[in-house]
Amino acid sequence: MSETLLDIRGLKTHFHTFSGLVKAVDGVSFDVRKGEVVGLVGESGGGKSVIGFSILRLIEPPGRIEAGEILFDGEDLTKKSEVEIRAVRGGEIAMVFQDPMTSLNPVYTIGRQMDEMLQLHTELAEPARRARCIRMLEDVGISEAESRLNAYPHQFSGGMRQRVVIAIALLAGSRLIIADEPTTALDVTVQSQILKLMRRQISERGAAMILVTHDLAVVSEMADRIVVLYCGRVVERGRTEDVIAHPAHPYTRGLLDSIPRITDRQHRLRQIPGTVPDIRELGSGCSFRERCFRAQPLCAEKTPELAPVRQTLDAACHFPLEETKA
Amino acid sequence: MTTPVLEVRGLVKAFPVGGGIFERLRFRKGQLLAPQKILRAVNGVNLSIAPGEVMALVGESGCGKSTVAKTIARIYEPTAGEIRIDGQDVSHLGFREMRPVRRKLQMIFQDPYASLDPRQRVKDIVIEPRRAQTGRTMSRKALEEEAVALLARVGLNAEQANRYPHQFSGGQRQRIGIARALSVRPKLIIADEPVSALDVSIQAQILNLMMDLRDEFGLSYLFVSHDLSVVHHIADKIGVMYLGFMVETASRDQLFNQPKHPYTKALLSAAPTVDKALRKPEIEITGEVPSALRLPHGCCFRTRCPLAFDRCAAERPALQAQPDGSSVACHLHDQTSVARSA
Amino acid sequence: MTPFLSSEFAFNYRRNLPAVLGSALLAVFALMAVLGPLLVLQDPYDVSQLELMDSFKPPAWLEGGDGRYLLGTDGQGRDVLASIVYGARISAFIGLTAMALSCMIGTTLGLLSGYYGGTVDSVIMRVADIQLSFPSMLIALFMMSAFGTGIVMVLIALTAVGWVVYARTVRGSTLSEIQKEYIQAARVAGLSDLQIIVRHVLPNVMTPLIVVSTIQVGTFILIEASLSFLGVGVPITEPSLGLLVKEGFDVLFSGIWWTSAFPGLFIMFLVFGINLFGDFLRDELNPRLR
Numbered sequence: 001m002s003e004t005l006l007d008i009r010g011l012k013t014h015f016h017t018f019s020g021l022v023k024a025v026d027g028v029s030f031d032v033r034k035g036e037v038v039g040l041v042g043e044s045g046g047g048k049s050v051i052g053f054s055i056l057r058l059i060e061p062p063g064r065i066e067a068g069e070i071l072f073d074g075e076d077l078t079k080k081s082e083v084e085i086r087a088v089r090g091g092e093i094a095m096v097f098q099d100p101m102t103s104l105n106p107v108y109t110i111g112r113q114m115d116e117m118l119q120l121h122t123e124l125a126e127p128a129r130r131a132r133c134i135r136m137l138e139d140v141g142i143s144e145a146e147s148r149l150n151a152y153p154h155q156f157s158g159g160m161r162q163r164v165v166i167a168i169a170l171l172a173g174s175r176l177i178i179a180d181e182p183t184t185a186l187d188v189t190v191q192s193q194i195l196k197l198m199r200r201q202i203s204e205r206g207a208a209m210i211l212v213t214h215d216l217a218v219v220s221e222m223a224d225r226i227v228v229l230y231c232g233r234v235v236e237r238g239r240t241e242d243v244i245a246h247p248a249h250p251y252t253r254g255l256l257d258s259i260p261r262i263t264d265r266q267h268r269l270r271q272i273p274g275t276v277p278d279i280r281e282l283g284s285g286c287s288f289r290e291r292c293f294r295a296q297p298l299c300a301e302k303t304p305e306l307a308p309v310r311q312t313l314d315a316a317c318h319f320p321l322e323e324t325k326a
Numbered sequence: 327m328t329t330p331v332l333e334v335r336g337l338v339k340a341f342p343v344g345g346g347i348f349e350r351l352r353f354r355k356g357q358l359l360a361p362q363k364i365l366r367a368v369n370g371v372n373l374s375i376a377p378g379e380v381m382a383l384v385g386e387s388g389c390g391k392s393t394v395a396k397t398i399a400r401i402y403e404p405t406a407g408e409i410r411i412d413g414q415d416v417s418h419l420g421f422r423e424m425r426p427v428r429r430k431l432q433m434i435f436q437d438p439y440a441s442l443d444p445r446q447r448v449k450d451i452v453i454e455p456r457r458a459q460t461g462r463t464m465s466r467k468a469l470e471e472e473a474v475a476l477l478a479r480v481g482l483n484a485e486q487a488n489r490y491p492h493q494f495s496g497g498q499r500q501r502i503g504i505a506r507a508l509s510v511r512p513k514l515i516i517a518d519e520p521v522s523a524l525d526v527s528i529q530a531q532i533l534n535l536m537m538d539l540r541d542e543f544g545l546s547y548l549f550v551s552h553d554l555s556v557v558h559h560i561a562d563k564i565g566v567m568y569l570g571f572m573v574e575t576a577s578r579d580q581l582f583n584q585p586k587h588p589y590t591k592a593l594l595s596a597a598p599t600v601d602k603a604l605r606k607p608e609i610e611i612t613g614e615v616p617s618a619l620r621l622p623h624g625c626c627f628r629t630r631c632p633l634a635f636d637r638c639a640a641e642r643p644a645l646q647a648q649p650d651g652s653s654v655a656c657h658l659h660d661q662t663s664v665a666r667s668a
Numbered sequence: 669m670t671p672f673l674s675s676e677f678a679f680n681y682r683r684n685l686p687a688v689l690g691s692a693l694l695a696v697f698a699l700m701a702v703l704g705p706l707l708v709l710q711d712p713y714d715v716s717q718l719e720l721m722d723s724f725k726p727p728a729w730l731e732g733g734d735g736r737y738l739l740g741t742d743g744q745g746r747d748v749l750a751s752i753v754y755g756a757r758i759s760a761f762i763g764l765t766a767m768a769l770s771c772m773i774g775t776t777l778g779l780l781s782g783y784y785g786g787t788v789d790s791v792i793m794r795v796a797d798i799q800l801s802f803p804s805m806l807i808a809l810f811m812m813s814a815f816g817t818g819i820v821m822v823l824i825a826l827t828a829v830g831w832v833v834y835a836r837t838v839r840g841s842t843l844s845e846i847q848k849e850y851i852q853a854a855r856v857a858g859l860s861d862l863q864i865i866v867r868h869v870l871p872n873v874m875t876p877l878i879v880v881s882t883i884q885v886g887t888f889i890l891i892e893a894s895l896s897f898l899g900v901g902v903p904i905t906e907p908s909l910g911l912l913v914k915e916g917f918d919v920l921f922s923g924i925w926w927t928s929a930f931p932g933l934f935i936m937f938l939v940f941g942i943n944l945f946g947d948f949l950r951d952e953l954n955p956r957l958r
Contacts, residue, residue, distance in 0.1 A: 271527065421861075
């Protein structure tokens with residue numbers, strides 16, 4: 001087993017809003033190993049994006065990291081000062097957002113924005129920085145890289161912009177990339193290009209990635225391991241093949257069943273009834289119990305803890321699903 | 327043969343862009359001109375939907391599928407072509423003549439947040455198309471009763487009828503939008519990406535509801551989506567669009583089992599899936615969709631097509647019927663040349 | 669009332685000192701304007717109540733001051749405080765009426781401009797641009813000198829100056845609202861343009877209007893004061909605050925400062941209060957600025 005790069009233990013990020021306490025992330029633990037892609041999946045309100053922001057300490061008031069450790073290479077990021085964490089952002093850990101337009105500054109050229117990253121995080125001289133920028137753009141599949149350095153973000157299409165953002169993220173030699181819905185705004189044909197590119201760049205550089213997405217199909221193709229979130233808690237985590245083929249948690253099962261399959265077409269999809277509960281009004285017990293077809297009285301009394309169900313799979317459920325024979 | 331609920335012939339929609347007349351004023355060669363840039367969103371689309379049938383339009387952003395939907399709903403005025411609803415040509419009807427047509431044709435929108443007026447109560451939203459039809463002939467009380475019944479049909483209760491949209495979740499709002507479309511008991515519902523803004527678990531609920539309603543009310547759908555698995559689930563036949571052109575139409579099984587147009591193949595192979603067995607060797611297509619302000623000459627897909635050859639740049643392929651009943655616009659599937667060489 | 673008091677709006681208001689201060693100032697002025705005649709001893713425009721003997725009395729706390737005239741008197745023995753109270757009523761009337769008029773005209777033009785776009789929009793907005801390229805005082809001055817003075821003329825001049833702000837604000841919000849799908853839904857429902865504008869667009873562009881209107885009342889009061897100070901505003905029989913300052917100004921250099929200083933200070937605090945409150949409303953109601 002390869003070395004652990006990031007280890008999140010009992011992370012709690014809460015938002016003290018006017019209408020009540022929102023426990024967006026409530027005791028989340030998982031780890032990321034070197035060279036690995038970990039998918040964070042869940043529906044809106046699951047807390048998946050907040051985890052990404054918490055790692056880089058980009059949580060603004062009224063939000064606050066209340067508890068937990070975020071160990072990156074053994075150092076706790078929650079204990080670092082603002083100055084120290086700034087060196088980590090974009091350096092050791094980079095972030096790719098959903099909308100490439102918001103992460104690129106419209107008034108500076110691509111070249112300048114890339115160069116800025118290198119100035120901040122490396123000691124390279126100007127010609128070396130420029131050469132590296134050009135090589136990086138070529139690596140992410142942008143032709144005529146040299147002249148493209150002088151272009152502004154609006155001169156690129158959506159897919160090209162996302163390539164530039166990825167280039168910037170990879171530029172400073174980051175060891176961990178947090179990609180928050182990186183392809184949600186893109187078309188399928190472009191999405192598959194970008195996903196392949198990210199996969200290749202990660203493995204070539206020996207970096208690791210946290211892929212935050214709502215799209216189970218995308219994680220199932222990209223991730224080595226999957227962490228499924230519901231109402232701010234991890235409900236299931238394990239190797240991708242196991243989670244997709246034999247999920248132990250009824251929520252994961254329900255999510256998978258909700259996706260229309262091209263292989264077998266039924267008149268009705270198996271749906272999860274109801275909607276995500278109001279996260280401010282969660283009591284004790286399993287937060288999925290009201291939508292769960294296996295719920296029993298125990299589920300309302302006791303909050304299930306994440307526990308190993310099978311060798312490569314943990315689930316937080318009192319009555320986990322058996323491994324199905326396919 | 328029954329009259330199709332919807333029949334579209336040679337639909338063209340072009341949008342002038344570049345602002346008002348003062349913004350466009352230019353001096354050129356001593357003349358004062360106001361040149362107009364034209365965005366060619368839809369370039370001659372044919373389709374027809376039988377009663378009770380579900381047709382899906384798929385394609386990537388900017389392919390014109392939503393514009394087709396909104397032009398048929400007469401949110402936009404068609405630039406050219408014919409739109410027949412239940413046999414009646416509505417392509418150039420004015421606002422007043424269009425009103426009775428709206429009883430047959432309603433629409434469900436993409437964005438569950440923006441498609442409901444935030445200042446209206448849910449019961450007023452739901453009954454708006456009905457009220458526009460009946461004018462003052464129906465009492466407010468009767469209308470409200472209808473609204474409550476409609477909401478009940480889509481799974482919302484009477485108490486919720488007095489609330490405002492912001493008090494509902496995305497899925498519930500989409501149910502409200504569906505109830506609104508149902509209020510006039512239409513024959514055809516145009517659904518513009520109705521589930522793409524929803525979480526998967528909610529998406530399944532809405533798709534199930536739409537299928538149930540089709541059976542119950544004998545509805546036809548024109549279903550616009552970028553998601554092939556959703557389209558496979560709901561559609562009887564599918565039209566694939568690219569840059570405002572229909573490149574392939576086929577029944578669901580034909581399209582998914584034997585896609586013919588290189589773009590259709592690329593779309594199918596690019597779509598991510600949880601089924602490992604379905605992951606096909608990919609048709610590698612590179613680059614992105616060209617601008618609809620300057621269409622490539624010849625075949626619109628040739629700039630990205632791995633199979634493009636000389637003829638593709640010279641001549642624009644027309645949509646041709648294939649022996650198996652599908653239609654494809656691609657020189658590789660040109661029936662006349664196949665016949666000649668045979 | 670309880671749900672409002674416990675709302676986020678009320679909560680933010682209580683924590684915003686300038687907003688509380690501004691609205692407190694406004695409340696005091698509003699009370700003065702409404703209850704005015706009951707608060708002061710004298711009707712400054714009833715000649716029979718004036719004592720010429722009491723002319724140019726300094727404020728009560730100064731040497732020679734008179735307890736009956738808290739802020740002193742003017743050349744005709746009028747109580748300055750009473751004049752301010754009566755003047756504030758006139759100023760407030762003009763400010764509010766001009767606001768209502770320009771809001772109606774500007775909103776209508778803005779709705780048409782934003783909804784129909786094209787040539788309608790181009791024409792309306794270019795007129796607005798031309799209007800904005802002149803100082804508003806200049807336009808008002810020009811109109812007043814060309815068409816005469818009087819309260820009605822002041823109102824017309826202020827409306828001519830003020831509609832542009834409304835038209836632009838409404839046009840902007842309209843443009844963003846008509847992009848939204850609920851407008852398209854209304855069209856599919858079979859509503860006419862007029863029905864769509866009245867039922868759907870107008871209610872959704874109202875919020876920024878509240879903010880603009882608050883600030884505009886302050887602006888109008890200031891412009892009116894300036895016009896009256898320059899002598900082209902309200903007639904002497906209906907003196908607004910601005911006219912009071914002007915009247916006092918004539919004797920300012922003979923050491924009688926109170927007749928103009930107090931109305932001037934009053935205008936300042938009034939507009940200050942309006943703007944403080946308006947800023948708070950803007951921050952609260954405009955999500956884009958958050």
